[in-house]
Amino acid sequence: MVADQGLLAHQRRALIMEAIRRDGAVRVSELVEQLGVSDMTVRRDLDTLARSGDVEKVHGGAVGLVGHGGNEVGFDTKSGLQQSAKQAIAEAAALLVTPGSVVALGGGTTVHAVATRLVNIPGLTVVTNSLPIAQLLESEGVKSPTSPSVLLTGGAPTPSKVLVGPLADTVIGSLHVDLLILGTHGASTRAGLTTPNLAEAQTNQALIKCANRVAVVADHTKWGITGLSSFARLHELDHFITDAGLPRTERSALAEAVGELVVADDPETAAEHGSM
Structure with missing residues (x-):
């Protein structure tokens, strides 16, 4: 994922979904750094993706849902949450x-x-x-x-x-x-x-x-x-x-x-x- 402050909202969300499909989960702090936007902007993007049923929000980030990419979140990914x-x-x-x-x-x-x-x-x-x-x-x-x-x-x-x-x-x-x-x-x-x-x-x-x-x-x-x-x-x-x-x-x-x-x-x- 490449940081670019000029990204539009739908572009940011596409990159977030790409990271979730690859890693199973994302953290707000990492997305802020990678996308070059504010904490509030990332949280709004995750709220939008959660409302559309693409992700499940958890404390500090979000995880992917089975049925979107078809992958169950792995043990190593879950171990860093909560x-x-x-x-x-x-x-x-x-x-x-x-x-x-x-x-x-x-x-x-x-x-x-x-x-x-x-x-x-x-x-x-x-x-x-x-x-x-x-x-x-x-x-x-x-x-x-x-x-x-x-x-x-x-x-x-x-x-x-x-x-x-x-x-x-x-x-x-x-x-x-x-x-x-x-x-x-x-x-x-x-x-x-x-x-x-x-x-x-x-x-x-x-x-x-x-x-x-x-x-x-x-x-x-x-x-x-x-x-x-x-x-x-x-x-x-x-x-x-x-x-x-x-x-x-x-x-x-x-x-x-x-x-x-x-x-x-x-x-x-x-x-x-x-x-x-």
């Missing part, structure tokens, strides 16, 4: 894990942040279909004798580096786990939890069926987003952990639907959760 919220959510989710239990971890960058908090909890067995999580826990196992035992399901990898398909589903279907911690592409009262990947939706359903308790970790930008395929309804969830960016009105609707809503960086709800 970092502070993911860390707060991960801290809260780790409080649900008890020593000696069997925990299943789904894919995604927020669940990966949770995994980093589990390495010092003794006696854990972790089942996962996430390649980055398995790699993280295996590398930590070399350093610490308390690191969890890891079972990787097998299957075919997605752009998010999650293993899905018949092999993954068969392995998962034979297991029983105490707690499942799952991420999601989108969540809403109407559609529940959704993903743009049909095979991933089916594997997520297998994970839910094998778990005694289900916890979903999702930052506030996931609320109101609907992917192609639903894999769970909100009433099936024992815990939903998000961050304080979720508006109060949306929290009320979510709290009524799930077993427990935890707002990780909200002092009141975090204190209540920590005392359980």
